Amino acid sequence: MDKEPTESLWVRIKGSAGAGDIIVGVCYRPPDQGDQADEAIYRQIGAASRSQALVLMGDFNHPDICWRDNTAEHRQPRSFPECVNDNLPFQVIEKPTRRGAMLDLVLTNKEGLVGNVKLKGSFDYSDHEMVEFKILRAVRRAHSKLTALDFSRADFGFFRDLLGRIPWDKVLEGREAQDSWLVFKGHLLQSQERCPEGTGG
CATH class of the missing domain: 3.60.10.10 (Endonuclease/exonuclease/phosphatase)
Structure with a gap:
């Protein structure tokens, strides 16, 4: 055929x-x-x-x-x-x-x-x-180090408060989906780093 x-x-x-x-x-x-x-x-x-x-x-x-x-x-x-x-x-x-x-x-x-x-x-x-x-370069699998978060020690109240202070309507206004995701991810990681517990494994 x-x-x-x-x-x-x-x-x-x-x-x-x-x-x-x-x-x-x-x-x-x-x-x-x-x-x-x-x-x-x-x-x-x-x-x-x-x-x-x-x-x-x-x-x-x-x-x-x-x-x-x-x-x-x-x-x-x-x-x-x-x-x-x-x-x-x-x-x-x-x-x-x-x-x-x-x-x-x-x-x-x-x-x-x-x-x-x-x-x-x-x-x-x-x-x-x-x-x-x-x-972008393919994800390297060799010699990678993963950080496991200990969520049992996380202060979710403080984490929620940090994210709640962000004026999301203004921050995401006019942005396309991919750009909005990157902005949201950046704020999420910044808030995670500011939390006193749960950031290490």
Whole structure:
């Protein structure tokens, strides 16, 4: 049985000692692509996602997909959102990339692997936004030191009071989801460090 061709390129970035490899894929899905070619892409994504870390980017031409809740207006034999949920649950593009539609995506199977995502305007004659982002180093597993918190000694009343003093409406106003999470996480860790107990293990 002949394999259905797909417009995709896959690269393995070798990690340094103690860090895993990263698979980077670039894909173009034509708007009129058939179900067999879609299924071929899904198989490629499934195989690549079994690696330690995967980043997939490209123009997938699915304007009918709402990425806030991973739903599509038109159901296919196996939907693209279903493939993404199974293999690449983190989609980091939050704004339209072409004429009000989010056609270009950056997907990954590891939270925190992709950061500093920016849309930089069109390049030359392209009518798509240019996407800039950083692929962060794969998490080192060797020689890592974990700090276990002793929550049995924590002063939760003081901790709750510290977080309650923060004007969250003003602090998070106008921020997107990823930025809001980083701000919240920063305040959470600062409050944790100020608590007299429960910060060591």
